[in-house]
Amino acid sequence: MTIFRWLGYTLPTTMDKADQLYKMRHTASHVLAQAVLELFPEAKLAIGPPIDDGFYYDFDLPRSLTPEDLEQIEKRMRRIVKEDLPLVRSEKPRDDARTFVDEKAQPYKVELIDDLPEGETISFYTQGSFTDLCRGPHVESTGKIGAFKLDKVAGAYWRGDEKRQQLQRIYGILYPTQGEVDAYYERLEEAKKRDHRVLGKQLGLFMNSPIIGPGLPLWLPKGATIRRVLERYITDLELDSGYQHVYTPVLAKPELYKISGHWEHYRESMFPVMQIDSEEFVLRPMNCPHHIQIYANDQHSYRDLPVRIAELATQYRYEKSGELSGLSRVRAMCLNDAHIFCTPEQVKAEIKKVVEMVQAAYRKLGITDYSYRLSLHDAKNTEKYVSKPGLWERAENQLREVFADLELPYYEAPGEAAFYGPKIDIQLRNVLGKEETVSTIQVDWHLPEQFKLEYIGEDGQVHQPVMIHRGVISTMERMVSYLIELYAGAFPVWLAPVQAIVLPITDRHTDYANTVATQLKAEGFRVEVDSASERVGKKVAAAESMKIPYMLVVGDRDAAAGNVSVRRRGQQDLGAMPTGDFIQLIKNETAQ
RNA sequence: GCCCACGUAGCUCAGUGGUAGAGCACUUCUUUGGUAAAGAAGAGGUCAUGGGUCCGAUUCCCAUCGUGGGCUCCA
Known part of the structure; x- marks a missing residue:
């Protein structure tokens, strides 16, 4: 997977530790920490790893950093580079290590040491007067870290936990030469030109209005045309593939979501209840319960299955304000949604069909750069996931088998499942390199049970169907945002708003x-x-x-x-x- | 939601403690021109909103709204 693929650049997303660039960036973060400590002796150090394009370090500081501070810190770093201090590795027994960082009043380092597994070698790296807990490796001296520039300050939670201390993260860009650093910023400028938010404005595709609200985009005539073309394409493809299209309302009573489990596991993403007369309603965050009602409206024989119910369905999710972005992350979205109700024996074949439909749609849309992610649950997180141990393993293994049968490469991502079941997520990267889930296929044994869904089997007995949730071309919002960037606004003729x-x-x-x-x-x-x-x-x-x-x-x-x-x-x-x-x-x- | 930055004409952006400027777009006139931008004139802004400091605020401070980059979360 590459970041600036469209621009002809390839950047590593995971660096090898033995890699020289990894060492340079890692050492640079130590130089950054030393500089900050010299300017703010009371600074508490958290962690500072190398990342794509550079490095960062998290600090707990007595005040907010300003852009001017960044300049001062960078100046100090350059002095440390000039001094060309050698990096010296040392090891300490756990107790000594703990005492050492404790005496330096570094509580985050103490926590890190306490969390290191028993028997782990605890090593430190020293440059001049600065010593940091670190596994390494590093370049030999601070003079060998290459060309860098401190980029920006951002907030980051200690250990990625929003309930814990918020730290200040300083990001730096680092490459072996200044020319490569300059090239990085040029790439960024180029990427900005194909940013869907920029092109959306320039080409008159969509807009936002402050008095309508953030995350609630308006589709302008030209953007609406692209969307309509996509909607017609996918609807026709689905009708040809045995799906039945329906329309369902965007409101429902909370009761529906109490049965489905959304109330317990998904409520923080839902808009609050609205009350009228003595009744309550909520905006739907997902469409599955609505489609379930349609399935449950009839009695089904095994002969009828699979029943495939599809809809271009608008749903509303309360996303935190800071998470919103253009058309790719919104609060009102129209999903190319469908729910397949089938027998347990049909699950694998149905999933394969969906995967093939995704592949066909991507060919049509010109999308070639994507990867498959198997999103699994996290048994420890009972807040996020329904607790039905047997069902999880069963569904997850079914998806693994599908991958094996189709010989598709994939990677597993624990803790990324939907609350009711595991997913095959199809991951794309936007023009700025940010990974996004686009298409998704989910196996669900939970909702059929909650809603007591049934079909009559060959044996004349009542059985429970399995549900497959799937979005082939994702939400119209996210797909169009992706296509704008993929084509830099120069759409193929069939999609172009004006041909x-x-x-x-x-x-x-x-x-x-x-x-x-x-x-x-x-x-x-x-x-x-x-x-x-x-x-x-x-x-x-x-x-x-x-x-x-x-x-x-x-x-x-x-x-x-x-x-x-x-x-x-x-x-x-x-x-x-x-x-x-x-x-x-x-x-x-x-x-x- | 949290941290930081930003918000000046329809768009892209200059600028200032003494009530504002450019280019493009727009309107009118001239031009009727064969493949990436003809000429002239004109109009257009409570400098996001609301407070505060000051003789005076677009400029400084605070709050709110919105946008961007991170974090968290996610189709």
Whole structure:
């Protein structure tokens, strides 16, 4: 998996400890800690690992750091680098180690030592007057850490636990040479240009309004067009694959979620109860209970299974304000959702079909860079997960078998399951390198039991079906945000909000331009005419910046011959052709 | 939600303790020009909102709202 794949760069996400870059970054974090300690002698040190692109160190400090502090710290670091202090490793018995850090008034280090397993070697690294608890390895001296720049300060919880002390984390960027550090910032600038929030504004795809609320995006006509095209595509694919599409309301009584378990395990992600007369309602955070009601509306024979109920379903989740981001993390989202009700014997085959549907959809969408994650439960976390030990193992093993059968590479992620069952998550990285779950397939033995779902088996007895929850192209919000970045706004013709724009050369060609547009619209294409009294050069520039796939320049020559002069986005003039030929060309392109 | 930063015209951004500027976009006029931006004029801002300090605040302070980067969480 790479971060800046679209820009032609490859960066390691996991560095080898023996790696020189790992050592440089690790040593740099020690240099940072030394510098901070010199400027703030009362600083308490937490941890400071190397990461992609650089390093960080967490500190507990008496006051908030300012950007000016960062400059001072960086200056101090450069002095330490100049001094070229050798790093010396030493080992101490546990008691000595504990006393040592305790005397230095470093409570976080004491906690770290106390948590080290029995028998573990406890090592320290010393440079000049600074010594830090550390496993290593490091470069030989502080002069050998390469080129770096302190990047930013951020809050971070001690041990990643939001209930514990919040620390100040200083991030640094580090590469062997200054040129590579500069290149990092250039990549960041480039990535920003294809950030879906930037392009969403520039291309008029979506907006937010402060008086509507954060995390509640509005789809503008062009963005709505992309969404509609996707929705039609996936709906047709599902109808062809034996799914039945339904519509269900976004509200429900809390009772529904008390039965499902959302009330107990998912409530902090739900908007609070609204009360009217003597009744209570909540906005749904998921659609499964609604679809379950539809399944339960009829009696089912094993002959009917699997029943596949699908919906482009809007759901509402209360995400913490700081978690919201553009279109990729929102509070109102429309999920390409479906629930498959099947017999235990059918589960594996159904999951395979879903995986294949995901693969087909990704091929169509041009998504090639993704990985499979098997998201498992954490038996210790009873707050997050329903407690049904046998069912978890059964479902998790079924998913492992599917991976084995399909020979798909995957990795396991404990603690990432849904509260009711394990998931196959399909992970993508956005343009800034942030990993996101997009498609997901979940096996669920829990909800059928909670809602006492049944079917009549071949034996005439009542049996309980298994549920598969799945989102193939994810939420419209997240998928579109991803596609904007994947294509840098230059969508393939079938997805482009405007597929062609007709550019009359002078005002007297506007009528002919409208005729051409009408012909294309009659064939079902999305076409606009730029009838401004401007030069073609300017109209071409405008169309290019809106990333419209085809520009059709029309003047006297074209009008006389019934032609259009075709220009393809990002290319030069492709020459004139009869309008009918162009229609055939664009038809061929969108038919794939 | 927490930590830090930011919020100036429709957009991108300058700027200042003495009530504001550029480019693009917009409107009008001239131009009718064959593939990435013709010329001129004009209009457009309670400097996010609400308090406070000050003779005077867009500028300094506080709060609120929003945005961005982290943390936590997640489709």
